[in-house]
Amino acid sequence: MRRKKRVVRIGSVSIGGHHAIAVQSMTKTKTSDVKSTLAQIRRLERAGCELVRCAVANKDDAAALSQLCRFAKIPVIADIHFDYRLALAAIDAGVAKIRINPGNIGDEWKVERLIERARDKNVPVRIGINSGSLPKAIIEKHGHPTVPAIVETIERALSIFKKNSFTNIVLSAKCVDVQDTIETYELLDKRFEYPLHVGITEAGLPFQGSIKSAVGIGVLLHQGIGDTIRVSLTADPVQEVAAAYNILSALGLRKHGPVLISCPTCGRCEVNIVRIARAVDKRLRKYKTFMKVAVMGCVVNGPGEAREADFGIACGKDTGAIFAKGKEIKRVREKKIIDTLFEVIDENINNR
Template sequence: MGGNSREVRLGTLRIGGGAPVMVQSMTNTDTRDAAATVAQIRRLAAAGCEAVRVAVPDESAVRALPAIREGSPVPLIADIHFDHRLAVAALESGLEGLRINPGNIGPAAHVDRVVDAAKAHGAAIRIGVNGGSLEKPLLARFGGPCPEALVESALGHLRLLERRGFFNVKVSLKSSSVLDTIAAYRRMRAVCDCPLHIGVTEAGGSMRGTVKSAVGLGILLHEGIGDTLRVSLTADPVEEVAVAWEILRALGLRARGPELISCPTCGRTERDLFALLR
């Protein structure tokens, strides 16, 4: 189960409030290519991904969203930077969620427009705070992208939405540092009951990224922190889903498919266990 958090809704999915920890990933196709994006979403869903984020960089990508939404078997989240009009258009295209940083959406009127659209469409918003894109005043105040700065940024953005009566929100505080990620999420959970989307950002390729994610997310999940997770790998995103499920299995939180237990082999081995394992 997820951590001690309130419940939010992403389409038909429950997040937080004791619901099982949800597995997410993100497409790396060009969103403007609807066919390729839908094909990847379906591969992710077949691997056990329960919600998928898609980048929406411009109006051409927005025009592809209705076809992508129609072809997706799972809820979709639009990843938006800077342009509030793209966020509103994504919701009008039927996507169930947004990942935004309210601080870079623009003036208060733009935040109001996004919140109004999310309310109208019953959508969820994830406040995505990242160590690599913190506000300059916070970097100056804290001396760099430390856990305290990540939490301060997240709380400030959360207040922007809650002051507008919007509470269908989850939060992420990601760093490429495993230790900073753990510290930030611990601090956030201590002061806020929002559902938390956990992840180690820019974790690296298949081997390094898997290790960093397993260590960081494993510690958090073992402490009851985390309601959704994404394993970030510089690899086929289907690999992210497989690693996420193995982390959940190792902690006894969720399981998908059978578990194959195998030894590392030694000089007494009489069968080709490598071939059998494959």
């Protein structure tokens, strides 16, 4: 059961309360390069990304934000480190949220200036701590970026916001280590009413990063912890969005596009099921409709799974039976299996 948090409005997207868990990603272009950044935002929008964050590292990046906010269809979030003046410029440019790491913003008065501007413009602030960038004083006290060190950093940062009666806040405390991340968020969830942005930081290349993220984010979401997620991959950000929806879909929390069910194949298989599954997966990426499509290698589990899915293939020797809505409707030669499956899918989708 998901614990209810304060509702925070990030432009057109609300998180917390009973709102759906929002999927976000981050552009990987230079933010000052408006053309490339907008092109990446467009690709993210098409992939189903709901919130996009852009790094604001200097004045040129800050200057690009008004154009990005104007043309992006999804809310733009500014990611700020070190310089509070960049946060002020980002808020003035119209961003829907800012993310700061209070540990590197510096003096308290700088955070207060930022709070004042965020309040004036009704812009929420994510206090985003990463295990790799804790303040020096905390590291000196704890020795390492341990879970208590991370939670203390959040508490210290929050005390400034509390003193200034500012509650339009989202929290995150991402660690590289999956178990530390889980433990940290469990504590944050118990202690604070603010919505939580959940993720594993620096998770790695797509294969390893998706597994680490699925384990960490999955365990937390399964406990009802998390209001928005980002899968951080060393890859095209569109892959982050796909991974995020796969995690949400596996937990039954969101339905987004087709879900492929494919058998692992074994000695009973008489067709090239790996090739068929890959080809079906590739063609399914063009579809937005939620549907389960099963690609099965033989008659052991094939007909059962294919029947249970919305559409399916159960292969035999050089042939495949095509299923739609629980019924076998055609049997075709191996080379016709994929095209026939998609003809059937298209007919059914058009008929809806």
